[in-house]
Amino acid sequence: QxxxxxxxxxxxxxxxxxxxxxxxxxxxxxxxxxxxxxxxxxxxxxxxxxxxxxxxxxxxxxxxxxxxxxxxxxxxxxxxxxxxxxLFEDKKDTIKLTSLVSDVVDKDAQAKIDVVKTRLIEQYGYNEDSATDVLNYVASIFARGDSKAQE
Structure with a gap:
């Protein structure tokens, strides 16, 4: 939907x-x-x-x-x-990305991700879901290689 x-x-x-x-x-x-x-x-x-x-x-x-x-x-x-x-294609890519990230992200990288998420929640008023959405959005930009300069 x-x-x-x-x-x-x-x-x-x-x-x-x-x-x-x-x-x-x-x-x-x-x-x-x-x-x-x-x-x-x-x-x-x-x-x-x-x-x-x-x-x-x-x-x-x-x-x-x-x-x-x-x-x-x-x-x-x-x-x-x-x-x-x-939708099927996107879910398939998400599953691949999730498994890739979970296999590749070391403790240090995960700790940094957790710090950013905590900061979004505590300092900027995000709730857990919104903070996760922001991080997923940023991850999707990097995954697509779509990080072009803002005009």
């Missing part, structure tokens, strides 16, 4: 030429093209047809809204398949 919401938010922003609010930073960013394409490629939507597919999704959601109905991704077989495949 979360992946679907994220996808739809990005599709909406893309089709309306808007920005998407990053839930971690609170900043507004361009739609996540990598996420959009990762999902669309699962159902063989070529790059040349991505705009049509995204407009089709938004038109479908709009038609439902006119009839006072909620969008349910499970009613769109292609989108459901794409989201499920992407």
């Amino acid at each position: 979360k992946l679907c919401s994220n996808y739809i938010d990005n599709v909406k922003a893309y089709t309306q030429r808007e920005k998407v609010r990053n839930p971690y930073t609170g900043q507004y960013e361009d739609p996540d093209e990598r996420l959009l394409r990762a999902i669309e490629e699962k159902i063989d939507i070529p790059d040349s047809r991505k705009d049509d597919f995204r407009r089709e999704i938004m038109n479908y959601i709009g038609a439902l809204a006119v009839d006072h109905k909620q969008f349910d991704y499970t009613t769109n077989a292609r989108l459901k398949k794409a989201l499920e495949m992407k």
